Amino acid sequence: MNTLQFFRLLAGVNTRILRRHILAVREKSFLMVSVITLFVVGYWFAGYTVFFMGFHRLGELPGMQGMVVDRMLYLFFAFLFLMLMFSNMIIGYSTLFKSQETQWMLTLPVRSLDVFRWKLMETTLLASWAFLFLSAPLMAAYGNARHVSGGFYLKVFLLFIPFTVMPAAIGCIAILIVTRYLHRRIFKWVLFGVSFVGIWCAILFLKPMQAEDLEKAQIVAALHQLLHTSRVAVQPILPSYWVASSMIAWGEGWSGRGAFFFLVLLSNAMMATLVSVTLSRHLYYEGWSRNHSQGHFELGVPLLDTPISLPHTALVERFVNLWPRMHHATRALVIKDIRVFWRDTSQWSQFVIFFGLLGLYVLNLRSVAYDRNTELWATFVSFLNLGASSMTLATLTTRFVFPQFSLEGKRLWMIGMVPYGLKRVLLEKFWLSSVCTAAITLVLMLTSSWMLQIPGGLTLLFASTVVVMSFSLCGIAVGIGALFPNFSSGSTANRRDDNPAKIVSGFGGTFCFILSLIYVVIVIGAEVTPMYAGFAVGGLGERAQPWGFVLSWIFVSLLSLAATTIPMSLALKKVESLEI
Amino acid sequence: MIRTEHLTKSYGGLVAVNDLNLDIPQGQFFAFLGPNGAGKTTTIKLLAGLLKPVSGRAFIGGYDIQKNPVEARRILSYVPDMPFLYDKLEPMEFMLFVGQLFGMGRAEVVRASDELFDVFGLDETRRQVIENLSHGTRQRLVIASALLHQPKVIIIDEPMVGLDPRSARVVKNVLKARSRAGVTVFLSTHVLHIAEELADQVGILNRGRLIAVGTIDELREVSGEKGELEDAFLALTRGEETASELP
Numbered sequence: 001m002n003t004l005q006f007f008r009l010l011a012g013v014n015t016r017i018l019r020r021h022i023l024a025v026r027e028k029s030f031l032m033v034s035v036i037t038l039f040v041v042g043y044w045f046a047g048y049t050v051f052f053m054g055f056h057r058l059g060e061l062p063g064m065q066g067m068v069v070d071r072m073l074y075l076f077f078a079f080l081f082l083m084l085m086f087s088n089m090i091i092g093y094s095t096l097f098k099s100q101e102t103q104w105m106l107t108l109p110v111r112s113l114d115v116f117r118w119k120l121m122e123t124t125l126l127a128s129w130a131f132l133f134l135s136a137p138l139m140a141a142y143g144n145a146r147h148v149s150g151g152f153y154l155k156v157f158l159l160f161i162p163f164t165v166m167p168a169a170i171g172c173i174a175i176l177i178v179t180r181y182l183h184r185r186i187f188k189w190v191l192f193g194v195s196f197v198g199i200w201c202a203i204l205f206l207k208p209m210q211a212e213d214l215e216k217a218q219i220v221a222a223l224h225q226l227l228h229t230s231r232v233a234v235q236p237i238l239p240s241y242w243v244a245s246s247m248i249a250w251g252e253g254w255s256g257r258g259a260f261f262f263l264v265l266l267s268n269a270m271m272a273t274l275v276s277v278t279l280s281r282h283l284y285y286e287g288w289s290r291n292h293s294q295g296h297f298e299l300g301v302p303l304l305d306t307p308i309s310l311p312h313t314a315l316v317e318r319f320v321n322l323w324p325r326m327h328h329a330t331r332a333l334v335i336k337d338i339r340v341f342w343r344d345t346s347q348w349s350q351f352v353i354f355f356g357l358l359g360l361y362v363l364n365l366r367s368v369a370y371d372r373n374t375e376l377w378a379t380f381v382s383f384l385n386l387g388a389s390s391m392t393l394a395t396l397t398t399r400f401v402f403p404q405f406s407l408e409g410k411r412l413w414m415i416g417m418v419p420y421g422l423k424r425v426l427l428e429k430f431w432l433s434s435v436c437t438a439a440i441t442l443v444l445m446l447t448s449s450w451m452l453q454i455p456g457g458l459t460l461l462f463a464s465t466v467v468v469m470s471f472s473l474c475g476i477a478v479g480i481g482a483l484f485p486n487f488s489s490g491s492t493a494n495r496r497d498d499n500p501a502k503i504v505s506g507f508g509g510t511f512c513f514i515l516s517l518i519y520v521v522i523v524i525g526a527e528v529t530p531m532y533a534g535f536a537v538g539g540l541g542e543r544a545q546p547w548g549f550v551l552s553w554i555f556v557s558l559l560s561l562a563a564t565t566i567p568m569s570l571a572l573k574k575v576e577s578l579e580i
Numbered sequence: 581m582i583r584t585e586h587l588t589k590s591y592g593g594l595v596a597v598n599d600l601n602l603d604i605p606q607g608q609f610f611a612f613l614g615p616n617g618a619g620k621t622t623t624i625k626l627l628a629g630l631l632k633p634v635s636g637r638a639f640i641g642g643y644d645i646q647k648n649p650v651e652a653r654r655i656l657s658y659v660p661d662m663p664f665l666y667d668k669l670e671p672m673e674f675m676l677f678v679g680q681l682f683g684m685g686r687a688e689v690v691r692a693s694d695e696l697f698d699v700f701g702l703d704e705t706r707r708q709v710i711e712n713l714s715h716g717t718r719q720r721l722v723i724a725s726a727l728l729h730q731p732k733v734i735i736i737d738e739p740m741v742g743l744d745p746r747s748a749r750v751v752k753n754v755l756k757a758r759s760r761a762g763v764t765v766f767l768s769t770h771v772l773h774i775a776e777e778l779a780d781q782v783g784i785l786n787r788g789r790l791i792a793v794g795t796i797d798e799l800r801e802v803s804g805e806k807g808e809l810e811d812a813f814l815a816l817t818r819g820e821e822t823a824s825e826l827p
Contacts, residue, residue: 001681001682001683006681009677009680009681012677013666013669013673013677016668016669016673017666017668017669020668020709021668100662100664101664101666103630103660103664104663104664106629106630107628107629107630107653107656107658108653108681108682109650109651109653109654109681109682109683110650110681111649111650112649285632286632288630289630289631289632290632292625292630292631293589293590293591293631293632
């Protein structure tokens with residue numbers, strides 16, 4: 001069987017499978033489908049409106065014409081390229097080396113090279129579809145702001161093909177080399193190292209504007225500063241430069257220049273693909289075999305290779321032993337949960353990305369001149385920070401806490417059969433996740449408050465709010481996770497891979513996220529109200545009526561108590577009578 | 581039909597398969613036995629070309645699985661212990677897909693599938709998507725798909741897990757019939773009576789080494805046990821186990 005026949009067969013089967021998945025939407029809950037549809041339409045509409053207004057305003061800046069807009073595009077595509085590469089590396093590792101389908105394909109009478117080629121295409125699609133979805137309103141707004149013709153969108157769509165192929169090819173080259181030459185047990189450390197270096201480079205090259213620059217209150221000077229600090233994104237050697245330049249040129253009607261950069265991008269994407277396919281001839285099968293043949297990690301130095309327990313194993317136990325009065329069953333569950341989380345590639349890899357983005361967020365807070373501006377602006381920024389931290393917390397709990405109960409899947413019988421029951425399991429998950437998320441968000445809040453130079457009183461208010469919110473959001477996530485478990489995605493006879501991301505994408509996950517967001521919005525609304533009531537009557541925010549704060553805090557406490565206890569008690573009642 | 585020469589595979593410091601030499605002729609039903617962790621699955625993956633040996637070679641139908649993998653796999657069927665199926669396909673769609681991957685024409689696949697569905701009792705499941713099938717039914721479907729392209733060598737890892745007695749009987753009968761028709765069957769199992777019932781030759785692997793190979797009678801003779809295969813197996817592997825593992 002030749003390559004084309006193999007691809008045609010696989011394409012046919014995958015089209016059929018996709019059609020079945022689409023048809024299966026009819027069987028899904030109407031609420032879930034409606035919520036997702038609303039979210040998609042809402043995102044496109046809101047995204048388009050915000051981008052269009054932004055492009056319009058920036059385009060009107062005196063002396064700048066489209067420079068700021070163009071620079072934003074260069075920056076956008078530079079970050080996007082990095083994210084696509086990272087996303088392709090994670091998905092590529094999974095599809096090329098861990099998937100059961102790949103193992104099956106490697107036993108078929110086809111070349112491993114063809115399997116690699118197919119999986120490269122699959123990786124590109126899986127890692128990049130969201131890019132098209134997310135950037136569609138941006139492209140539409142840009143085109144409309146530039147009053148382009150319909151052909152522009154077709155050209156941009158064609159431009160995106162090599163732009164998504166190139167990071168996929170580069171990501172897969174990296175994965176091929178890593179799996180062939182690096183032991184998988186040190187892979188995670190390498191990934192942490194790369195993330196650290198990435199963030200460090202971002203700090204170095206993307207130095208944010210300083211408060212002093214904004215203090216000048218000269219918008220043009222500040223924008224010049226912005227253009228200066230973001231110059232790293234306009235290096236002609238970057239693929240993101242080619243795609244942005246091509247798009248800008250087509251937007252301006254310079255067809256020749258647009259086509260030139262399109263061809264530069266296309267030829268480089270083809271070259272990257274050629275390199276990855278050529279490398280795969282030598283590295284793919286070797287890497288696959290090596291990846292599935294690795295035992296204990298050895299450095300090759302006899303003294304260093306003497307059997308020792310891995311340090312994190314002992315650390316987990318030492319950490320849990322800090323609470324000597326913890327019940328032995330709870331202790332066992334905590335140790336198990338921490339170990340399983342740490343060893344689950346799909347969990348910690350996304351954890352790294354999540355905190356990498358958080359790091360960039362905190363880093364960029366330096367650019368917000370909190371204490372040098374008006375009090376209204378300062379208060380607005382500090383509450384904006386609370387909002388961002390809370391939304392982050394809601395995402396964190398939905399993504400990482402909600403799937404915990406479902407992840408037990410068909411193993412639930414084992415812990416359900418111990419004489420302490422599933423109630424203890426649920427409570428352990430609640431306390432463990434609450435303590436961990438509270439610690440993370442408290443650090444985030446204190447750091448960001450310090451960077452924004454928020455006064456002590458407000459910092460205390462925000463810090464206590466995020467701690468309370470951590471418990472409530474974990475209560476919602478654990479409770480809804482047990483009330484609407486998604487065992488089918490977690491473990492079936494046909495799958496070895498428990499995928500938390502798939503669990504979250506079900507009805508329960510969507511419901512949990514919506515509930516969490518509603519809770520966050522109400523809490524922030526309640527805390528903002530007395531502050532802005534002070535402004536409304538002409539007073540200063542911090543001098544607003546204290547009873548307003550007291551009332552809002554009582555309301556927030558009661559709401560948080562309800563948000564924690566209602567889903568948790570319903571869930572505890574459910575697991576009591578759960579048929580395992 | 582299946583031949584290994586000094587086949588060796590190690591995981592880090594652990595030698596999972598150690599200098600394995602096998603020669604299984606055409607039409608032989610070979611049962612591969614061994615305690616947990618003996619290296620049976622690793623051997624099977626080496627034979628299927630999924631893993632690369634650190635030294636030695638494996639041949640399927642005369643083809644070196646490392647040097648001519650496509651040719652070797654054309655005449656080979658491998659059924660792993662955790663087989664893969666496309667959940668959203670129907671059984672016949674899956675059979676068509678597999679058949680075409682092996683270069684069979686559509687009409688040929690349909691005809692062969694009809695026969696196999698009849699034999700394996702899969703007729704009633706034709707219009708159901710695979711995700712709705714029970715574990716035993718999925719297992720029967722996997723085995724049926726493995727037989728579709730008339731392989732000359734079948735390598736099968738723990739095929740009876742999850743099968744009800746009737747299905748297990750069907751699988752045993754089909755494999756034995758294929759073996760009599762000239763197909764070489766390499767079956768790895770923990771269920772000793774299956775080996776006793778079906779195998780022409782039995783190989784026992786322990787800690788990566790082939791410690792015994794021969795007919796059931798030859799194994800009884802070597803082990804000094806005259807009872808069932810289980811006694812011979814325990815006697816042969818006793819020296820390798822710790823006292824706590826074997827009372």
